[in-house]
Amino acid sequence: MQNEKCVVCGKAGEKHHIIFKCEGGLDFPLNYIYLCAEHHRGKKSPHRNRRINLMYKLEFQTKLKNILAKDYYSMDEIIKTLSLNPSQGRSICKKFKIYKEGYKREDIIKRLMGGKFYYDFMLDEFYDDSWNISNDFIDDLDLNLYGNCEF
Ligand SMILES: [Zn+2]
Numbered sequence: 001m002q003n004e005k006c007v008v009c010g011k012a013g014e015k016h017h018i019i020f021k022c023e024g025g026l027d028f029p030l031n032y033i034y035l036c037a038e039h040h041r042g043k044k045s046p047h048r049n050r051r052i053n054l055m056y057k058l059e060f061q062t063k064l065k066n067i068l069a070k071d072y073y074s075m076d077e078i079i080k081t082l083s084l085n086p087s088q089g090r091s092i093c094k095k096f097k098i099y100k101e102g103y104k105r106e107d108i109i110k111r112l113m114g115g116k117f118y119y120d121f122m123l124d125e126f127y128d129d130s131w132n133i134s135n136d137f138i139d140d141l142d143l144n145l146y147g148n149c150e151f
Pocket residue numbers: 006007008009010011035036037038039
């Protein structure tokens with residue numbers, strides 16, 4: 001694992017959960033990226049910067065939409081397509097509504113995103129400076145927000 005490289009700069013990386021575990025993120029390979037200490041926990045990292053965090057999440061959501069190209073899936077297909085371990089697969093499927101065609105794509109993606117969808121416009125929202133607060137203040141806010149979260 002220590003050989004994994006930071007996706008930003010190529011230095012030795014640590015495992016980052018794109019959807020944090022405290023947000024309901026699952027422990028499965030698609031939800032990981034590797035980031036060096038600076039790009040993982042520094043000022044311009046998903047744990048300190050809301051916009052960067054959102055960009056990784058949007059990227060992940062797009063990837064899931066591409067991978068899950070069909071409208072409905074069986075449990076076995078979900079497990080296989082997403083490389084989940086079978087008990088994870090069973091546990092998430094338990095919460096889904098079952099249609100005669102199978103489990104619905106949107107339900108699966110939403111679950112993997114931690115129970116919510118993310119949108120591009122959320123990136124713009126970040127730049128709404130009508131509150132007139134400094135970026136440093138936002139950084140501090142984020143730090144508090146995610147302070148209890150496992151990196
Ligand atoms: Zn890096």
